[in-house]
Amino acid sequence: MQEAHSVVSAKNPFPPLFFSSKPHYFLSLSRPRSLHFLVLSTKTITPPLKPHKELQSVSPSPLSPPSTHSDFEEKMLYLDSMGLDFLSLINHYPPITTTSLSDIKSTVDFLVSMDFTALELRRMLSMCPEILTAQPSAILPIFTFLLREARVNGSDIKRVINRRPRLLVCGVESRLRPTLYFLQSIGIAEVNKHTSLLSCSVEQKLIPRIEYFKKIGFSRRETVSMFRRFPQLFNYSIKDNYEPKLNYFVVEMGRDLKELKEFPQYFSFSLENRIKPRHQCCVENGVCFPLPALLKTRDAQFRDRLEVCCNSSIPLKNSPLWFTNCNNDSIELES
Incomplete structure (x- = not known):
């Protein structure tokens, strides 16, 4: 043909x-602009003729054109x-x-x-x-798994793959299904919202991160609660993320680990560009914000809130605003 x-x-x-x-x-080529690379023409390669028996021992002529x-x-x-x-x-x-x-x-x-x-x-x-x-025969079961077992909507399947292409080279039996079961076992019901985690190894990546938080003082129940509240926590490096940010949190900020249990999103913010500058700004102005108010707000909103706190009188201890406008010494006395 x-x-x-x-x-x-x-x-x-x-x-x-x-x-x-x-x-x-x-495939239909109704969109040639996006698919034009698929019609790249190739020349037919003609295999070289097998030499006659009498000529097999003769070296080829140095002038013979090489195959290109x-x-x-x-x-x-x-x-x-x-x-x-x-x-x-x-x-x-x-x-x-x-x-x-x-x-x-x-x-x-x-x-x-x-x-x-x-x-x-x-x-x-x-x-x-x-x-x-x-091979397509190996990729097709992955689409089936994402749609049927991970409950990814058909309209979202492209977005899921574009966000995490490595899913297409993960075996269903060896990686995707065991990871799905593990995430469900710790209470992450809507795994379809965190499909990038399905490509992660339970033994090499997920469990070591849970063990790290247990090692620094959290109970297993508290640790699982943190990961259930913020599953993206599994994506961060222990050495490059957890350790430097935790060290700054405890040593420089002097805060209690209980705050991390309530706001594990702390680890999602840049240490150099968000955490340090805002903390230092609060220290200079004698103000202490809860972690969400300190990190989640935009720069303009943070400055406005800081200015309001600096120009207002300190609220009474029984006021719900007490912890949003007090210095570090006050927090230590209260704790």
């Missing part, structure tokens, strides 16, 4: 249908047509070099059939080159 992409005319530069290497997939259409070069051209840096991809994930071009095209065709645009594919594959070596 003549290749579909070879039927091109001056008035219609794109064919009505593009057939993938797998005959059971076919290797599978490697074809993959480079194909991925380059998608806007991907082939050398960067294989540097991050070398197995791409041993994956056949037909398999790569089959995977790309499948993702396009799921309505991912060229821009979305370029971003996804740059973030997770491993997707290029995944």
Whole structure:
């Protein structure tokens, strides 16, 4: 059968249908602007003729033209047509070099059939080159799992994958389902709102973070409550996030760990750009805000609130505003 992409005319530069290497997939090219890279024409590679038995021992002539259409070069051209840096991809994930071009095209065709645009594919594959070596037969069960077991709405499935492309290379049995069960077991019912966590290892990532908070003084019940209240807490690094922010919280801010139990979102704010500047500003003005008022408000709102507190008299101890306008010494005496 003549290749579909070879039927091109001056008035219609794109064919009505593009057939993938797998005959059971076919995609409409009603949006050629987003899918134009899929019709990259390739030259037919003619295999070299097998030499006669009498000539097999004779070395080839040094003037023989070398083959210029290797599978490697074809993959480079194909991925380059998608806007991907082939050398960067294989540097991050070398197995791409041993994956056949037909398999790569089959995977790309499948993702396009799921309505991912060229821009979305370029971003996804740059973030997770491993997707290029995944077979459609392995990717399809992941979509099924997200829709049926993780309860992701069909209208949200693209957003979920775009946010966390690595989901497409996670095994359902070995990673996605065990993580789903673990998150549900600690009381995170709406996992469909935190699907990026499904790609995380329970043993290597989730449990160690729970153990860290138990180690610094929280009970298991308190720790689980924090993660249930703010599941994004699982995403942060112990070394680069938890430790420096906790050290500043206890040593420099002099606050009680009980505040973190009520406001675990503290770990989501930048230490250098939000936590330190605002705390130092409060210290200079003799004011102490609760963590949500200190960190969640916008800069203008924070300055306005700080100015109001500095220009107002200190409220009585039985006033609900007491803890929003008092110095550190007062808090220590009250505790």
